Amino acid sequence: xxxxxxxxxxxxxxxxxxxxxxxxxxxxxxxLLLPILASLGYFMRMFQSNFFPHMRPEWFYAVLTLHSLGMxxxxxxGGMAGVSYLLTQYTHPSLAISKLNYWGTLVGVLLLVAxxxxxxxxxxxxxxxxxxxxxxxxxxxxxTVTFFVALAxxxxxxxxxxxxxxxxxxxxxxxxxxxxxxxxxxxxGPDVPPLVLISTVxxxxxxxxxxxxxxxxxxxGVDALGYAIDPLLMKNLTFFFGHILVNIxxxxxxxxxxxxxxxxxxxxxxxxxxxxxxxxxxLFLILxxxxxxxxxxxxxxxxxxxxxxxxxYFLAVPAGVVSIFGCLxxxxxxxxxxxxxxxxxxxxxxGWGVGxxxxxxDSTVEVNFHFHNTLWVPxxxxxxxxxxxxxxxxxxxxxxxLEVSKLQESPPRTKAIITLLLLGGYGFLSMxxxxxxxxxxxxxxxxxxxxxxxxxxxxxxxxxxxxxxxGILLYLWETGKRCIKAFSA
Amino acid sequence: MHQSFLGLSATRGHAGxxxxxxxxxxxxxxxxxxxxxxALCLVLGFAGCxxxxxxxxxxxxxxPNEDFYLxxxxxDITVQDKAGSTIQLSQxxxxxxxxxxxxxxxxxxxxxxxxxxxxxxxxxxGGLGTDYRVLVLSFDPKDxxxxxxxxxxxLGLKSNAAWxxxxxxxxxxxxxxxxxxxxxxWDASVQQYDHPxxxxxxxxxxxxxxxxxxxxxxxxxxxxxxxxxxxxxxxYALPGKVAFRCFEYDPRSGHYTLDWGLLLxxxxxxxxxxxxxxxxxxxxxxxxxxxxxxxxxxx
Numbered sequence: 093x094x095x096x097x098x099x100x101x102x103x104x105x106x107x108x109x110x111x112x113x114x115x116x117x118x119x120x121x122x123x124l125l126l127p128i129l130a131s132l133g134y135f136m137r138m139f140q141s142n143f144f145p146h147m148r149p150e151w152f153y154a155v156l157t158l159h160s161l162g163m164x165x166x167x168x169x170g171g172m173a174g175v176s177y178l179l180t181q182y183t184h185p186s187l188a189i190s191k192l193n194y195w196g197t198l199v200g201v202l203l204l205v206a207x208x209x210x211x212x213x214x215x216x217x218x219x220x221x222x223x224x225x226x227x228x229x230x231x232x233x234x235x236t237v238t239f240f241v242a243l244a245x246x247x248x249x250x251x252x253x254x255x256x257x258x259x260x261x262x263x264x265x266x267x268x269x270x271x272x273x274x275x276x277x278x279x280x281g282p283d284v285p286p287l288v289l290i291s292t293v294x295x296x297x298x299x300x301x302x303x304x305x306x307x308x309x310x311x312x313g314v315d316a317l318g319y320a321i322d323p324l325l326m327k328n329l330t331f332f333f334g335h336i337l338v339n340i341x342x343x344x345x346x347x348x349x350x351x352x353x354x355x356x357x358x359x360x361x362x363x364x365x366x367x368x369x370x371x372x373x374x375l376f377l378i379l380x381x382x383x384x385x386x387x388x389x390x391x392x393x394x395x396x397x398x399x400x401x402x403x404x405y406f407l408a409v410p411a412g413v414v415s416i417f418g419c420l421x422x423x424x425x426x427x428x429x430x431x432x433x434x435x436x437x438x439x440x441x442x443g444w445g446v447g448x449x450x451x452x453x454d455s456t457v458e459v460n461f462h463f464h465n466t467l468w469v470p471x472x473x474x475x476x477x478x479x480x481x482x483x484x485x486x487x488x489x490x491x492x493x494l495e496v497s498k499l500q501e502s503p504p505r506t507k508a509i510i511t512l513l514l515l516g517g518y519g520f521l522s523m524x525x526x527x528x529x530x531x532x533x534x535x536x537x538x539x540x541x542x543x544x545x546x547x548x549x550x551x552x553x554x555x556x557x558x559x560x561x562x563g564i565l566l567y568l569w570e571t572g573k574r575c576i577k578a579f580s581a
Numbered sequence: 582m583h584q585s586f587l588g589l590s591a592t593r594g595h596a597g598x599x600x601x602x603x604x605x606x607x608x609x610x611x612x613x614x615x616x617x618x619x620a621l622c623l624v625l626g627f628a629g630c631x632x633x634x635x636x637x638x639x640x641x642x643x644x645p646n647e648d649f650y651l652x653x654x655x656x657d658i659t660v661q662d663k664a665g666s667t668i669q670l671s672q673x674x675x676x677x678x679x680x681x682x683x684x685x686x687x688x689x690x691x692x693x694x695x696x697x698x699x700x701x702x703x704x705x706x707g708g709l710g711t712d713y714r715v716l717v718l719s720f721d722p723k724d725x726x727x728x729x730x731x732x733x734x735x736l737g738l739k740s741n742a743a744w745x746x747x748x749x750x751x752x753x754x755x756x757x758x759x760x761x762x763x764x765x766x767w768d769a770s771v772q773q774y775d776h777p778x779x780x781x782x783x784x785x786x787x788x789x790x791x792x793x794x795x796x797x798x799x800x801x802x803x804x805x806x807x808x809x810x811x812x813x814x815x816x817y818a819l820p821g822k823v824a825f826r827c828f829e830y831d832p833r834s835g836h837y838t839l840d841w842g843l844l845l846x847x848x849x850x851x852x853x854x855x856x857x858x859x860x861x862x863x864x865x866x867x868x869x870x871x872x873x874x875x876x877x878x879x880x
Contacts, residue, residue, distance in 0.1 A: 258860050267861040300853035307845055314824070322826045325842040332849060379850055390813070393828060393837040 102184050102264075111180055112496065113579070114190050118173035119489040120575055121194075123568055125166045125201075126482075130564060132159035134557050139537055140550035150230050152537035153214025160217035161204055164337060165246060167477065169197055170485040171344030172253055175291050177492070178351045182288055183260040189253055196249030203242035211235025216535065218334055221308075221326035225316060240309055247309075251302040258295045261288060271375075272368030286350035286363050286371075293371050294343040297378050301336030304329045324391050328382075335382035339407075342444060342476055343374070345484035346415055349437045352491055353419065356434035357426040361418060370410030377407040384455040388464050397457055404455035412448045416441055432506045432570070433494065436487030439514070440480050447476025450525070465535070467549075468528025471521055479517050486567060493574030496581055501570065509567045516560025523553035637720065637755040638764025644777055644793030645762030652787050655681075655760050658753035660718065663730050663739070663746045670716075670757075671786060673745065678713040678784040678809040683754070683763050685721035685774050686728040691795050695778040696736055702797040706806050710743035713782075713809050717746045720754050720765045721774065761788055784809055804830075 103111075132155050138144065139152045172193075176185045207213040213235040215223045224236045261270050265284065268274065270292040274281025308329045315321045354361045383400025386392050419441045428434065450472035454463050463469065494501070532539070532546040539546035657671040673679055682699065684692040696717065703709045719729055729746040733739040738746075749757070758764065761783075765776035780797060782790040782805045790805045792798075804814045814830070825842035 255856065255860065258857070259864060262861045262864060267857065270861075296853050296857050299856055300849040303849040303852040307848060311825075311845075320823045322823050322842050325825050325827045325845060328827060328846055329849075332846070391828070391830075 102182075103180060107187065108180060111177065111185075111187050111190070112492075114187060114194070115173050115177040115492060116496070116575060116578055117194065118169065118190075119492060120579075122166055122170040122173075122485065123489060123572060123575065125162065126486075127561070127564055127568065129159055129162045129166060130557075130561060132162070134554070134561065137550050137554045137557055140539065140547065141554050142538060142547055149537035150212045150214055153216070153535075154208045154212045154231075156535070157214050157216055158204060158208040162201070163477065164217060164341070165197070165201070167481050167485060168250070168337060168341045168344075169193070170488075171341050171348070171481065172250070172257070174348050174485060174488045175287070175344050176253075176257060178287055178348060179257065179260060179291060182285060183264045185260040186256050189256040193249045193253045196245055200242045200246035200249070203238050203245065207231075207235040207238035207242065211238065213239050215239075218330055220330060221312065221321065221323050222315060224312065240312065243305065244309060247302055247305050251299065254295050254299050254302065257291065258299070261292055261295075265292075267292075271372055272363050273372075275363060275365045275368035276372065278365070284363050286361060286367060287347050289363055289368065289371050290343055290347035290350060293375050294340045294347065297336055297375060298340040300379065301333045301340070304333040304336075308333065324386075324389060327386060327389060328392075331382045331385040332379075335385060336378060338473065338477075339378055339381075342481045343411070345440060345481035346411070346444065348488050349419065349441055349484055350415070352488065353422060353434065353437045356429045356431065356437075357422050358429075359422055359426055361422050366414055367418070370414040373410045374407060377403045377410075379403075381407045381455075384460065387457055387460045401455060401457055405452060408448050408452045408455075412445060416445045431490075431494075432501050432509065432567075433487040433491035435506070435510055436483045436490065439510070440482075440484035440487060443479030443483060444476045444481070447472050447474075447480055450475055462531070463528055465533055466528040467524045467532050467534050467546075470534055471524030471528050474524060475521050479521065483513070486571070490567075490571045490574065493571055493578050496578035497574045499574045499577050501574075505566065505570050509563055509570060512559055512563025512566060516556050516558070516563050519556030520553050520560055523549045523556065636764075636766040637758040638762070640764055640766050640775060641777075645764075645779060645791060647762075647791040647793075650760075650762045650781075650788045650791060652789070653760060655783050655786050655788060656753070656756045657786070658749050658757050660716070660745075660747040660749050661726055663726060663733055665726055673714065673716060674783050674786055676714075678782065678789075680713055680715045680805070680809075681718070681757075681761065681781045681783055682715070682779065683718050683720045683758060683765070683776070684732075685719050685765075685776075686724050686732045687721065687773070689773060691778045693732075693735070695795055695797070696732075698796040699780060699802075700736060700738065702799045702802045705799045706803045708806050708810070710741075712806060714743045714745060717744065718754065718757070719748050720751075720758060720763075720776070722751045724748055762791060780805070782809055 135155055136152060136159065139147070139149075139155075173190070176190060179185055211231045211234065213224075213227075213231045219239070224239065227233075227236065265282075265288060269282055269284055270288055272284050272289045274284075308326060311321050311326060311329075350361055380399055380403040383392070383396055384404045386400070387397055419438065423438065450468070453459055454468055454472055490501075493499070527546060527549040528534075530545065532543055532549065536543070536546065539550075655670065655674075657669055659667050660670055660673070661667050670679075680699075680703075682696070684696065686692075699715065703715065709715070717729070717732075726748060729748060730739060733741075733744065733746040738744040761779075761781040763777065763779050763781070765774045767773075768775050777793055778795050780792040780802075781788055782792075789808050792801050792805060807814045825845055826840040827842040827846065828837045829840050830837055
């Protein structure tokens with residue numbers, strides 16, 4: 093990428109190498125966690141297929157909790173690590189804070205493993221109030237305490253990381269510049285890479301999400317002390333945090349594509365007024381889009397639900413449509429260099445589009461009456477995760493490995509990886525969509541006779557996940573080699 | 582069914598007079614003994630019958646669980662109203678939704694204060710007679726129409742057509758009570774019925790809401806009436822004092838008002854703004870690109 097300003101004074105070669113090495117460590121960790129966490133999903137679909145008739149359903153819910161939190165956390169840190177590395181071209185993020193986050197995240201993950209697999213803590217990622225406090229003997233109080241300690245550790249580390257990246261951006265860009273307000277107002281100003289604009293928006297919003305998480309944890313403590321807390325408030329705060337975290341992870345991935353895909357297309361992908369409007373709108377709209385998680389909470393006033401639907405629509409349109417259209421325009425008639433990384437970037441953006449359309453459908457109140465808590469919900473968020481940000485981050489790790497190791501890829505293996513990922517991924521997702529459209533509920537460990545087709549869909553999905561896992565393993569083989577060589581380099 | 586109920590009351594009166602006659606002097610002992618034995622049999626037999634008719638449902642220290650009874654069908658029993666005419670319950674609810682409650686006139690406890698409270702609450706809530714009616718049934722087999730009329734008169738409701746005071750046969754009362762979560766049990770030690778004070782809202786023969794408690798809260802009744810009018814009420818009543826509610830529902834207006842809990846919803850964005858201001862405006866910055874590389878841009 094051609095930089096628009098002289099940043100050679102930002103980094104010494106040694107420091108940059110250290111930062112690159114740290115990013116490789118993050119990448120390797122993500123690659124290690126991916127098959128483990130994917131296997132947990134594999135286990136859950138097997139459970140729903142009735143492959144373990146004698147196993148307690150509590151195991152399903154404990155694994156569900158670890159899988160969901162693990163995946164959300166893994167791709168968030170993957171996105172943060174990737175964006176931090178790419179921001180080194182323009183700013184100076186702290187290596188020490190990246191390291192602190194690495195160890196903090198490891199501690200948090202270990203605590204999560206302890207409370208879920210060791211203590212059968214099984215509330216799901218949303219730990220909806222007051223469920224963690226009423227285990228009915230399924231898990232012990234220590235598991236609840238461990239879970240909240242894990243959340244606190246992760247939340248603290250990630251908040252520090254967020255603030256550090258914002259600090260790094262602020263040291264080189266004014267707020268006006270970082271938010272692309274020059275473009276909005278049509279005034280002269282510096283060139284602002286989309287990476288900086290999207291990162292600034294995402295980091296400000298993610299800080300708000302972490303504050304909401306802190307409030308939720310504190311209120312859980314207040315309730316545990318005997319003061320009643322409004323469950324509706326808790327649900328609002330929980331989904332404020334959760335929805336933002338998931339969306340921000342996606343945006344971090346998109347920021348990486350804005351930065352890296354032009355190098356494969358041989359064309360710039362610059363910030364302009366439309367891009368600035370789209371991403372600045374996110375800053376406001378994302379604060380209210382989470383209301384679509386509470387459509388079935390009838391105590392929420394109707395105007396809130398309506399506002400939630402409007403914000404959900406407008407949140408999807410600017411950022412999603414502008415980015416997808418921009419990506420297509422970038423690739424169209426270009427001398428695109430299709431490699432494993434660039435294909436994954438492209439497919440990731442398109443996957444975001446597919447999942448986004450499914451999300452917009454579900455965020456329509458009338459539709460949500462039918463789809464709420466059916467498998468349509470995991471269908472859409474698995475789409476923009478698995479076929480969206482996961483592919484983008486896998487693409488980034490491959491890009492980084494290739495950049496450092498210079499180890500060229502094998503086109504047949506690249507084709508095989510892409511084919512397996514697409515076939516397994518979309519096949520697996522199609523079973524979620526199909527089941528959701530047929531009102532199969534989510535979060536059932538085993539389907540009763542009345543929902544026997546849910547078991548059938550789970551078995552078909554099991555087959556597709558097998559294909560997907562083969563694709564992931566082949567990718568790990570291919571990219572792993574480059575990462576190992578990159579370490580030695 | 583109701584005629585047999587009235588017949589039972591008459592027979593008990595006869596049994597009482599038999600007992601009085603059994604102690605008259607000058608009668609042959611065998612005759613007196615036979616008549617005494619016969620009278621005892623009658624008393625015990627009727628007492629047994631009465632025992633079977635004087636309880637329904639499972640006594641509990643807790644109010645009836647509304648969730649268990651919502652949308653359950655209410656049996657279509659025959660009611661004798663304060664004018665003495667019989668009417669099917671379905672005729673009442675088809676005409677207008679009904680607030681049903683069950684009491685007994687000999688009650689020395691909650692019944693009268695409860696009905697007074699219901700009267701005040703319905704006056705305050707409005708809509709009585711136009712949107713719904715109140716049906717007060719006795720579960721005491723001893724209560725007659727005259728007793729229920731007396732109770733209505735005491736409450737100043739005898740001439741109020743929106744209030745129906747009535748009785749029904751004990752088996753039907755028991756069926757109705759069990760279908761609506763109301764229980765009652767004769768306590769011989771205090772010669773009173775033990776029972777909860779409950780108002781059951783019935784629309785088109787189905788239970789749509791229940792209010793339990795010695796007094797009827799106006800706001801709670803307003804919510805119930807809104808539901809009887811076919812409006813969706815999405816309140817979220819919570820036990821005890823709840824800190825930081827997001828919204829309060831006003832059943833008088835049917836509107837929501839914002840509550841203090843919403844301030845907590847504003848905090849995350851507020852902190853994010855403060856943090857952004859702190860980082861971008863208060864922290865020392867290196868030489869910024871915006872300061873050093875102004876670029877003329879065309880749009």
